[in-house]
Amino acid sequence: MKTARSVRMSQIGIPAAVVAVVVLMVVPVPSMVLDLLLALNLTLAVLVLLVALRVTRPLDFAVFPSLLLVATLFRLALNVSATRLVLVDGFAGKVIEAFGHVVVGSSIVVGLVIFLILVVIQFVVITNGAGRVAEVAARFTLDAMPGKQMAIDADLNSGLIDEAQARQRRADVAAEADFYGAMDGASKFVKGDAIAAIVITLVNLIGGLVIGVVQNGQAVGDAVATYSLLSVGDGLVSQIPALLLSMSTGIIVTRAATDRDMGGDILHQFGAQRGAIQLAGVVIMGLALVPSLPKLPFLLVGGGALVLARSMPKLEEREAARKAQEAAEARRDEPSPDSPEVLAQDIRVEPLELELAFDLIGLVDADNGGDLLGRVKALRRKLAMELGIVIPLVRTRDNLDLPSHTYAIRVHGVEVARGEAPAGHVLVIGDAVHHLDGTPTREPVFGLEAKWVAAHLRGRAEALDGTVVDRSSVITTHLAETVRRHAADLLGREDVKLLVDAVRATHPQVVDELTPSPLSLGEVQRCLKGLLAEGVAIRDLVRIFEAISLRARVSTDADGLVEAARLALGPAIAASHAAGGDLHVLTFEPRLEQRLLEALRPSESGVQLALDPFLVERVVTEAARVSRSVEETGVQPVLVCAQPLRRPVRRLVESTAPQLAVLAYQELGGHLRLTTAGVVDVEPAGASPVQAVG
Structure with missing residues (x-):
């Protein structure tokens, strides 16, 4: 009606x-x-x-x-x-x-x-x-x-x-x-x-x-x-x-x-000018001192202005009230804890999480000098420039189930690393640990002998030529190494789409020849994950895409795509393992390498080595032993082999010697000085294998 x-x-x-x-x-x-x-x-x-x-x-x-x-x-x-x-x-x-x-x-x-x-x-x-x-x-x-x-x-x-x-x-x-x-x-x-x-x-x-x-x-x-x-x-x-x-x-x-x-608007904007109203009241009352002017009107008006200004809240009180109002509005706008949106957010598994025990919360409190969050943000940029991928946001939260001064790193909800960072202590690495009182431990990244000592002993540790690391640096260094090891797991489909679009903006023809034909976005992701799993940065996406698009015309096999990309990046990969232009290499004994080549067999999961299990175990053990003996001399070697063997050999040694990089001869290039650091050989039973040299 x-x-x-x-x-x-x-x-x-x-x-x-x-x-x-x-x-x-x-x-x-x-x-x-x-x-x-x-x-x-x-x-x-x-x-x-x-x-x-x-x-x-x-x-x-x-x-x-x-x-x-x-x-x-x-x-x-x-x-x-x-x-x-x-x-x-x-x-x-x-x-x-x-x-x-x-x-x-x-x-x-x-x-x-x-x-x-x-x-x-x-x-x-x-x-x-x-x-x-x-x-x-x-x-x-x-x-x-x-x-x-x-x-x-x-x-x-x-x-x-x-x-x-x-x-x-x-x-x-x-x-x-x-x-x-x-x-x-x-x-x-x-x-x-x-x-x-x-x-x-x-x-x-x-x-x-x-x-x-x-x-x-x-x-x-x-x-x-x-x-x-x-x-x-x-x-x-x-x-x-x-x-x-x-x-x-x-x-x-x-x-x-x-x-x-x-x-x-008038009340709000004038209310924010308490000092101006006070000054106006003083000026008006001052006019009462002029001999020819009547005193009562100016005193009444000026006094009224001062009383009005006194009744207004101070700047600090207004800011506190504004923040309280914003917080109340934010709480009012927040959905109910039982709403589907909140429940969906709570059950979501974050790609990368950093959990802190209750006594480590101060590290993320910027008001009390905590700088962990700022370091994590800087770390994301550093790793992006190093690996070539956009690292997911690190969700930092407390976990009351963790023991005191303990932190944990999770990748897709699975704990992959854990460490300690006791309050009031710094980590000392080097020979100085033997001369200081503290709690013995191992440096979380390289496993070096270390000790947590009281913070007031920092100067003494530095005087003894010890490497002193604060708690935030320990956690961020551990987080960085964890991200490097699990970079392949952190590369999602949306991240690949973002990378492809970035290349399209500068090299559209390269992307047009790559996807969606002959390769889908998922196949490109699998190739990039294969490179990251072997510690290869994917910053040079243009050359990677050019290489795998040519390979994809022959076969879309994942191993073949990874190898094609590695050959394109070969000199850069070799240079990343060199020190001062010198690359220390391990090689297989020629007869052993020939035997491995003859044992190559194709399978659904890629090329495999069809060898006797006992022989495989001896090859893996010997490669790990030679690598460790060379590392003890202060250099990090790489294992070099024929290109068809590179991928299968990498699968064999990654469990016992994950730090040992496996390169093909074609990846070495001519810009480095090669130094033979050792030979991997498997003698018949009862004989001694070839020792590391150099």
Whole structure:
């Protein structure tokens, strides 16, 4: 029913009222009806002013330009009706008579002066200013439309907003332009209304004087007292609503879009200036010291300003209240712990997690000097530049189940590393550990002998040439090494998509020849994971993609793709294992290498070595032994073999010697100096294997 009533009002009532305004100009109305219409006009002006004060943005009162036209026309129609009654009957109702007697009193000159002052205020001050603001706002709004439309399209294309939000924002932009354009024209109505008020009042004065003296035979004094009083009263009773509408126009066009109405903005923004109000109160009270000025008004006003400033909250209190309000709003906006969104977030397995015991939480508290989170952020960038992949965000959280001063590193929910970092201690590595009191331990990355010593012994440890590492560095170093070992597990499908898109931006042809044909995104991911599993950085994606796209035309076998990529990156891989241009290599005894080549057999999981298990065990054990003996001399060797053997041999030795890199001869290049560090040989039972040399 309410909806039907609203429809009838909008379709019948309001158009009929507008037509009645026009009819009012030509049809005489009784003085009693005129009183009612004048009261309605004043009420409408007050209502418009209050709405203009309460809106939070101009578009919330978008009907204002049209309403201003109707209100102006209504007021002019009342002027015409009042003029008719004044000139014909010498009486225009109680409202006009009351305004004439109360405001004008016994002096027509006073009434005319007040009327002219109101006209000047409306015409010169408010109307001109509002018109200029509306004109500038309309011009700037139209000029900014293309940029706003482009910003909306950019947000839509990037996924920040959906199609419905984009349509709504485009409609708001168009409505804003239409509104300020309409206000630019509507301000002219107010200016014309002020001019019409002056003309109508002059016509009433002159016409009333002529009719009273010539037609009714009154004396000049009586005619002036009668008709001039009513003319000025009519001008005042129409000019006050006109002034209210002019104020509404100025408020609307100067209103900035905020989340508060005008009163709220004034209280909020003045409330944030406690010091300014205090200073103003002191200055006003100081004016009371001027001998020629009255003291009481300035003391009262200045004292009131100081009392008002004292009642306002201080800056610190406002900040605390603001933060408390934001926290309360954040808690209110948070979904319920039992909501599907929260449950889905809780059961999600993070790619990389760092769990801390209760007594290690201080390491992540920046307010108390904790720098662990900052180091982890820097570590992500360092590893990205080193490995060529975007490391997932490290979710750092406490775990009450961990023993004291213990931390754990998880990859896809599985704990892969654990260490200790006791509070108030530093880790000392080197010969200095034998001369210091502390808790013996092993350095978590390289397994070196170390000791946790009290922090106040740091200077003594450094004097003994010991390597001193603080707790945050121990954890970040351990985390970095864990990420390097598990980089292949951390490379997700979305990460690969991101890398492919980055290459497409600079080398589109390379990507077009790679995916989706002949290789899918999943097959590219498997190849990159194979490289990362062997400690090969994938920063040079262009060469990797070029190599595997050529290989994919022959076969999409995973091992073949990895080997093709390694051959393309061969010199860089060899250089990463060299020290000062020297590469220390281990090789197979030629007969053993030939025997391994003859044992190669294809299988569903790649090329395998079809060897006697006892022989395989001896090869693996001997390779690990020779590698360790060379490492004890202070160098890190690599095992070099024929290219077909590289992948199967790597699978054999990675369990017993994970640090031993296996390279093919073709990967060495000619830019390094090769030094034979040892030979891996398996003699018949009872004989001694070849020892490490060099």
